[in-house]
Amino acid sequence: MSTIAAASAPATELLRARGRATAARDGARLALGATAVAVALLPLLVPHGPSNTSPIDVAIIGAVGATLLWVTSAGRRLRFPYAAPLVVFMTGGALGAMAGPVPGQGVIALSQDLMLLAWCWTVVNVGSTPGRLKVLLTTWAYSSMVWATILLGAVAVGSPTVAGQAARQGGRTALTFVDPTYSANYYFISIMIICATQTPRRRSVRFLAYGLLLASLFTTGSNSGVMSIVLGVVTAKLVAVYHRRGAAAVVAGFAAIVVAGALISANVSMQSIEERAHSSQYKFIREGIGRGGKSVGQRQTLVHESAHLYETGGLLGQGPVSTKTRLEAEMAPFVKEAHNDYFAALTERGPIGVFGLFLLISTIVLRARILATTRLSRGFSAVVVRPGALLGALAGTLASSAVYELLHVRHVWTLFAVIAALFIWGRGEDERA
Numbered sequence: 108m109s110t111i112a113a114a115s116a117p118a119t120e121l122l123r124a125r126g127r128a129t130a131a132r133d134g135a136r137l138a139l140g141a142t143a144v145a146v147a148l149l150p151l152l153v154p155h156g157p158s159n160t161s162p163i164d165v166a167i168i169g170a171v172g173a174t175l176l177w178v179t180s181a182g183r184r185l186r187f188p189y190a191a192p193l194v195v196f197m198t199g200g201a202l203g204a205m206a207g208p209v210p211g212q213g214v215i216a217l218s219q220d221l222m223l224l225a226w227c228w229t230v231v232n233v234g235s236t237p238g239r240l241k242v243l244l245t246t247w248a249y250s251s252m253v254w255a256t257i258l259l260g261a262v263a264v265g266s267p268t269v270a271g272q273a274a275r276q277g278g279r280t281a282l283t284f285v286d287p288t289y290s291a292n293y294y295f296i297s298i299m300i301i302c303a304t305q306t307p308r309r310r311s312v313r314f315l316a317y318g319l320l321l322a323s324l325f326t327t328g329s330n331s332g333v334m335s336i337v338l339g340v341v342t343a344k345l346v347a348v349y350h351r352r353g354a355a356a357v358v359a360g361f362a363a364i365v366v367a368g369a370l371i372s373a374n375v376s377m378q379s380i381e382e383r384a385h386s387s388q389y390k391f392i393r394e395g396i397g398r399g400g401k402s403v404g405q406r407q408t409l410v411h412e413s414a415h416l417y418e419t420g421g422l423l424g425q426g427p428v429s430t431k432t433r434l435e436a437e438m439a440p441f442v443k444e445a446h447n448d449y450f451a452a453l454t455e456r457g458p459i460g461v462f463g464l465f466l467l468i469s470t471i472v473l474r475a476r477i478l479a480t481t482r483l484s485r486g487f488s489a490v491v492v493r494p495g496a497l498l499g500a501l502a503g504t505l506a507s508s509a510v511y512e513l514l515h516v517r518h519v520w521t522l523f524a525v526i527a528a529l530f531i532w533g534r535g536e537d538e539r540a
Contacts, residue, residue, distance in 0.1 A: 134173075134176055134177030134178075134180045134181055135177055135181070135239075137173045137176070137177065138170070138173045138174040138176070138177040138229075138233050139233055139239050139242055139243075140173075141166070141169045141170040141172075141173040141174070142170040142173070142174065142229060142230060142233045142243060143242055143243055143246045144166055144169070144170070145163065145166040145167050145169070145170040145226075146230075146243055146246045146247050146250065146521065147246050147247075147250035148162070148163050148166045148250075149163060149247075149250075149293065149517055149518045149521065150163075150254050150282060150283050150284055150290070150293060150518075151163045151166075151283050152283055152284050152285050152289070153271075153283045153285060155285075158215045158218075159215065159219065163517060164222070167222065167226050167229075167517070170226070170229050170233075171225050171226065171229050174229045174232060174233055178232065183232070185228070185232050186228075186231055186232060186235075186527075186531050187228055188227070188228070188231055188470075188527035188530075188531065189224065189227065189467060189470060189471075189523065189527065190224070191466065192463050192464075192466035192467035192470055193220065193224050193463065193467065194463070195459060195460075195462055195463030195466060196220070196452070196456065196460055196463030196464055196466075196467060197217055197220050197221075197463070198459055198460075198463070199423075199424060199452075199456035199457050199458075199459035199460025199461070199462075199463055200213060200216065200217050200220070200424075200426065200427045200455070200456045200460055201213070201217060202423045202424070202456075202457065202459065203423050203424030203425055203426040203427065203429070203455055203456050203457055203460065204216075204217070204426035204427060205423075205426070206421060206423045206424070206425060206426065207420075207424070207425030207426030207429045207455075208425065208426075208429055208432050208433065208436070209426060209428060209429050209432050210426060212426075212427070212428040212429075213426035213427045213428065213429070215428075216426075216427030216428050216515075217427065219515060220515070223515065223517065223520045224520075226517065226520060226521070226524070227520050227521075227523055227524040227527070228524075229524075230243065230521055230524035230525065230528065231524050231527045231528045231531065234524070234525070234528040234532070235528065235531075235532045236486075236532070237486030237487050237489065237490050237533075238486075240487070240490055240491075240525075240528060240529075240532075240533075241304075241490045243525075244300060244303075244304045244306065244490065244491070244525065245304070245306050247297065247300050247521075248297065248300055248301045248304060248306040248307070248316070249306070249307075251293070251294070251297035251300070251301075251316075251320060252316050252319055252320070254282060254293075254323075255294065255297075255316075255319040255320050255322070255323040256319060257269065257282070258270055258271075258280060258282045258323045258326065259319065259322055259323060259326070261280075261282075262280065262326055269282075270282065270326075271283060271284065271285070271287075271290070276328075277328075278328075279326070279327055279328035279329070280323075280326040280327050280328075281327065282323075287327040287328060287329050288327070288329045288331060288332065288507070288511045288513075289513070289516055290323075290324075290327045290329075291324050291327040291329035291331065291332025291335075292329075292331075292332060292335065292504060292507060292513055292516065292518070292519070293518050294320045294321075294323045294324040294327075294332070295320075295324060295332055295335045295336055295339060295500070295503055295504075296500045296503075296504065296518060296519070296522055297320055298317060298320045298321070298324075298336070298339075299339050299343070299496045299497065299499050299500035299503075300496075300497075300500070300525075301313060301316055301317065301320075302343060302493055302496040302499075303491050303492065303493050303494060303495075303496035303497050303500075304490060304491060304492060305492045305493065321336070324336065331506075331507040331510050331511055332507070334503070334506060334507065335503030335504065335506060335507050336503065338499070338502050338503045338506050339496075339499035339500055339502060339503035340499060341364060341499075342495070342498055342499035342502045342503075343493065343495045343496045343498070343499035344360075345357050345360055345361060345495075346479045346480070346493075346494075346495025346498060346499070347493070347495055348360050349479075349480065349495075350495075414450075416430065416433055416434070416454045417450075417453050417454045420433070420454060420457075421457075422457055422458060423457045423459075424453070424454060424455050424456045424457030424460060425454065425455060426455055426456075427455050427456065428444075428455070429454075429455055430444050430451065430454060430455060431444050444512065446510065446511055446512060447508070447509055447510065447511070447512065448464070448508040448509075448511075448512050448513060448514045449461075449464070449508065449509060451512055452464045464514075468505065471501060471523055471526060471527075472501065472505075474526050474527065474530040475497055475498045475501045475526050476498060477530065478494045478497065478498070478526065478529050478530060478533070478534075479494050479495040479497070479498040481534065483529065483533045483534060484533055484534060487529060487532070487533035487534075488533075491529060491533070494529065497522070497525065497526055497529075500522055501522065501526065504519055504522065
């Protein structure tokens, strides 16, 4: 009997190991599927729920929960990028909220920071293998094409509700993003994701995707979106030149771009272009390029008002989402939110928040630069063929953050997560060391 029991022990242990492996495999599939669904639904910000929640948040919570179940059953080691900068950033926000006029809204904003960080960590850990990261990025590429098709179809048939055209936006489209600038940034990042992954593989279909997304971006009337496209493409091209010709060629290329820009600005009248756009029959052109001068004037006013708010707000800041409330209390001539991530951090979260934001951006930029200038491991390099496009997506987004608050948007944090996942999992052992 003892011999039989001894012989059955290894078999029992083998069955248990197989059961754990099956549970881990099923958990990984569930986490991947839930995260891919959330990626596909990133634009779904309407209808609004309480505390600025949106339908996409349900999908994000599902992805976070599925990932926690998977890693618990599989005993996987998790990675938590950007934790230290966000702790500093949120500390500044918490101190500012306690000192400011809207502590309740400040607490909601801090909870949203935590949700974005949890979503980022979910994408990073689910995308720890080339196969899973490929599923997430392919989902983003194809789903963005679907969203762009829906938008252009709504514009073509004259459906302002589906296109997200509000009277206060003058015909600019937002789809389900609420704000045209958020929408434009999503199309821009999607273009760079398609370029980075070379998805779809057929070149003709890929160029069709570029056309759909560019047309969708154009309907938003977002000048910052156009600026992002220019900066993102130039950055990606310079990285490609670096890989082919080296640093000297990059310097020469950058100099040529600066000279070309100077010649264009000297010989092309932007004022005449704006005047022609202002008289266009298309609303999104009138309210896009046609309002360029007005938009610049508004941003300058906001910068001046933000500087005043910082001078009168104290070292701790006045808490997240307090800018508009304070401007209303002071009866300022132009009452809006900060429309600038950097000034918003200064006036609402104080020097501590600005330092946290500096750490966060520095970390992301450094990781993206390393990815763009070094080789990924074999599996990941097949998924992200042109990592320089991710650096371009980051450059365009950070530039747009100077004229609009984008660093609390879900798809932007998904981009940050992709960069972190590649940096953590996608390099060879020597590079990681």
